[in-house]
Amino acid sequence: MNTDPIADYLTRVRNAIKANHRVVEIPASNLKKEITKVLFDKGYIANFKFEEVGPQGIIKVALKYHPITKVPAIRSISRISKPGLRKYAGTGNMPRVLNGLGIAIISTSKGVMTDKEARQQNIGGEVLCYVY
Numbered sequence: 001m002n003t004d005p006i007a008d009y010l011t012r013v014r015n016a017i018k019a020n021h022r023v024v025e026i027p028a029s030n031l032k033k034e035i036t037k038v039l040f041d042k043g044y045i046a047n048f049k050f051e052e053v054g055p056q057g058i059i060k061v062a063l064k065y066h067p068i069t070k071v072p073a074i075r076s077i078s079r080i081s082k083p084g085l086r087k088y089a090g091t092g093n094m095p096r097v098l099n100g101l102g103i104a105i106i107s108t109s110k111g112v113m114t115d116k117e118a119r120q121q122n123i124g125g126e127v128l129c130y131v132y
Contacts, residue, residue, distance in 0.1 A: 005029060007079045010129055017063060017072045028057040034112035035128065036061060038105055042114065044074050044131055080104070080127045089115075090124040102132025 002008050009032050016024035026032060028050060036059055039045045046064040051057055064073040080095075081087040089095055094115050095104045104115040108125030118125060 004079075004083050006031065006035070006128060007082070009035065010077050010079055013061065013063070013074065014077055016061075017074055020065075020070070022063060024061050024063065026059045026061065028059045031107070031112065032059060035105055038103075038112055038114060039074075039131065042103055042131075075132055076102075077129060077131045079129050087127045088124065089127050091119065091122050094119050094124070095127060095130070097130045098132050102130060105129050105131065 005027075009026050012024055012026050033050060036045070036048045039061075040048055044064065045061055047062040049060045051060060065071065066073075089104075089106065094106075096115065097104050100116075105128045106113055106115055106118045106125045107128055108118055108121075108123050110121065110123060112128070113121075115127075
């Protein structure tokens with residue numbers, strides 16, 4: 001049993017990038033699937049696939065690297081809201097990562113989205129992680 005499955009997800013992605021892996025397999029959950037979709041939509045990962053294997057299934061994430069320099073698209077991915085200390089942001093104090101160059105993934109009442117989308121829809125929520 002894992003206390004913080006989102007931190008485990010981010011750590012698996014971070015470790016796979018440091019080891020220059022192309023694909024990483026992660027145990028699935030609905031929240032992890034939504035985070036994966038946001039990362040794909042914003043261009044941080046090359047592709048993903050959900051496989052229904054066993055009771056919970058797995059997510060296969062294809063990591064994205066620059067074709068010539070082999071620099072990963074995700075330079076840093078860090079957990080912000082932890083189970084011991086939740087971090088919430090309202091519409092007025094929505095975080096900006098690297099002055100708008102990175103994204104903050106927010107869990108809102110309307111689903112998982114980036115900080116920019118949450119700002120446009122004028123809703124707040126729990127700040128899950130920063131990606132740049």
